Amino acid sequence: MEANQQEQQAVNQIEEVFGEHKGYRRAHARGAGYRGLFEGSGEASELTDAAHFQNSKVPVFVRFSHFSPDPTWADAMSPVKGMAVQFKIGPEEVTNIVSVTSPVFFTRSPERFMEMLEVSRSFQKGRPELGELAELLTDFPEVRAMFSSVKKMTVPESFATGIYHSIHAFYFEKEGKRQAVKYVFEPDAGEDKRSLKDMKDLPFGYYERELAERTTRSPVFFKLYAIIGEAGDPTDDPTRDWPKDRERIFLGRLMIEAPDEQAEQALYDPTAMTAGISCSEDPILQFRRGAYRHSYEKRTAENE
């Protein structure tokens, strides 16, 4: 499916702000792909027939990443890390969960996202100019909230010790009923955090090397949970997290085994669903489909 004009424009705008880095993803440019296995628990079978959540094992691709669209940025300049998981349900069928180490996104509409990019031109050097920063903070109150949360933000010590959130809501569907859920991955190794200021001396590529070394010793595991939404929990607003006391269902265990070049190159479209699960009406989620496709087509053509 072709990305529509606005989605293509968003990707072009990211390039204008952060530079055009040929052959790389236009966001989360630097990362590391792995192969592994997901073992479903079957505990959500009353809510969904999705194949990977039954009592079954499916092969997966996993890609960890630093959020920056510029692959030359230091590890510390990307406080948000990503984990994209592709479940290989059948020979021709995949479904994805694309998650990050933050429970919320900084804007709730694609238009707003693009307006923010428009005033962020100096971010290209990784150092915003004060005038632009002031404009962002005045015109976009949500950015103020983001900056205050970045100040408090801690970062996982390793890709293997982050808690990763889907941010968006999805629906589990079965026999005409549907249930809103969000996903969260929790590391078996335990959450391990450092403050942003402790990260500034980390060498470039530290996270990728640490994970490669860790997986030579043993696979890395995460538990995947569905957070069960209740009446009134927003399903269309990625800037709002749900209350902490929501029920959770254990969906299965993710095992990450060894580096894999195909996993590094794959397209992890967060809207690729399977029978028994559908996307929520969140406009940011819907927008991502075309933006990711456009970035994928560009980088694939450039790598040929």
Ligand code: HEM
């Ligand atoms: C308007 C909103 C957004 C836009 C325009 C956008 C754009 C992009 C683009 C162009 C890519 C590269 C895709 C590729 O080449 O395969 C990407 C990757 C990624 N994005 Fe977003 N994104 C948005 C929102 C989000 C949100 C809300 C999340 C939080 C879950 C997120 C997490 C990620 C992650 C983890 C990757 C790396 C995926 C991989 O490893 O292949 N993005 N994004």
